[in-house]
Amino acid sequence: MQENIETANNIDLALELLHVQSNTSFDVPANQPVIRIGKPNELIIPDINVSVFAGTDIVSRQHAEIQADGNSYYLIDLGSVNGTFLNDVLLEPKQRYLLSLGDRISLGKDNQVTLIFQHKQNSPPKQIMKTSQTVLQPQVAPKAPVRAVDKTSKIVGLALMVASTILVAANTHVGIFVRIPGVLLCVTGAVFLFQRRFHRNWGWVLIALGAALILFTGNVFASINLFAILVSAALFVAGYQLMTTGKAFNYSLQDLRSLPKLFKK
Numbered sequence: 001m002q003e004n005i006e007t008a009n010n011i012d013l014a015l016e017l018l019h020v021q022s023n024t025s026f027d028v029p030a031n032q033p034v035i036r037i038g039k040p041n042e043l044i045i046p047d048i049n050v051s052v053f054a055g056t057d058i059v060s061r062q063h064a065e066i067q068a069d070g071n072s073y074y075l076i077d078l079g080s081v082n083g084t085f086l087n088d089v090l091l092e093p094k095q096r097y098l099l100s101l102g103d104r105i106s107l108g109k110d111n112q113v114t115l116i117f118q119h120k121q122n123s124p125p126k127q128i129m130k131t132s133q134t135v136l137q138p139q140v141a142p143k144a145p146v147r148a149v150d151k152t153s154k155i156v157g158l159a160l161m162v163a164s165t166i167l168v169a170a171n172t173h174v175g176i177f178v179r180i181p182g183v184l185l186c187v188t189g190a191v192f193l194f195q196r197r198f199h200r201n202w203g204w205v206l207i208a209l210g211a212a213l214i215l216f217t218g219n220v221f222a223s224i225n226l227f228a229i230l231v232s233a234a235l236f237v238a239g240y241q242l243m244t245t246g247k248a249f250n251y252s253l254q255d256l257r258s259l260p261k262l263f264k265k
Helices: 002-010 151-170 180-194 200-217 226-245 253-257 259-264
Strands: 015-019 024-028 034-038 062-069 072-077 084-086 096-098 104-107 114-119 172-177 219-224
Touching: 062 104, 072 084, 151 172, 151 226, 151 253, 180 200, 219 226
Parallel strands: none
Antiparallel strands: 015 024, 015 114, 034 062, 062 072, 072 096, 084 104, 104 114, 172 219
8 A cells, every 4th residue: 555655646646535424525735744633723723624524523623643754644643532543443642653545544433533545536525615624735844833732731831830939939038137236226216215304306316326227237138948949940941831832841741641551561
């Protein structure tokens, strides 16, 4: 089958994905390195938008993608909720699987949304309406894909940023050094105010002098644990990245959930 794909590319035969349930076809351009499959949101419009079809409530926003590598095509599940199946075999998320002509790609369980990877037919099936049809344009230079940040990543990111702030506050100590002469002047002034044999104005003068001495000779200090600074900075950066890109240090929440599976292997 792989030889058939290479032959098709050499003689300029087009490829397509056929949506079985609606008999609708999507072109697979040979000059586009990545073709994303899913449903649109306010940030991302997938190359192949299946939201207009029935039964696509099981399809994730960023469900799967097809990568072109020379004359080979690979299918990758992007960590979808209901999984991606290739010829009824469930794919491991983020792993590349080689595609052959005639392969059946199912988005979710029970073959409710099925695409067939094949040569473009001479009498093409019906096309979806222009307003929702996939717009596929060749990429002059690969660009970093815009990643939609899910609600969970935003909440976790915000929680990490708040935790970093609390950690800094809990490990920061602030104090004031006050010199004794200024305190003594204030105390003496207070005594003058409560003693009738002394003129009250002298009391206010002494208090003012003491306050001025404290103000100009006192020192404010702050101390913080160095380890707390490092941990807090890491938490803040990780939280900010999760909120803005959905990944922290190139790891998403989906990647962290899959770590126990790796250890079991």
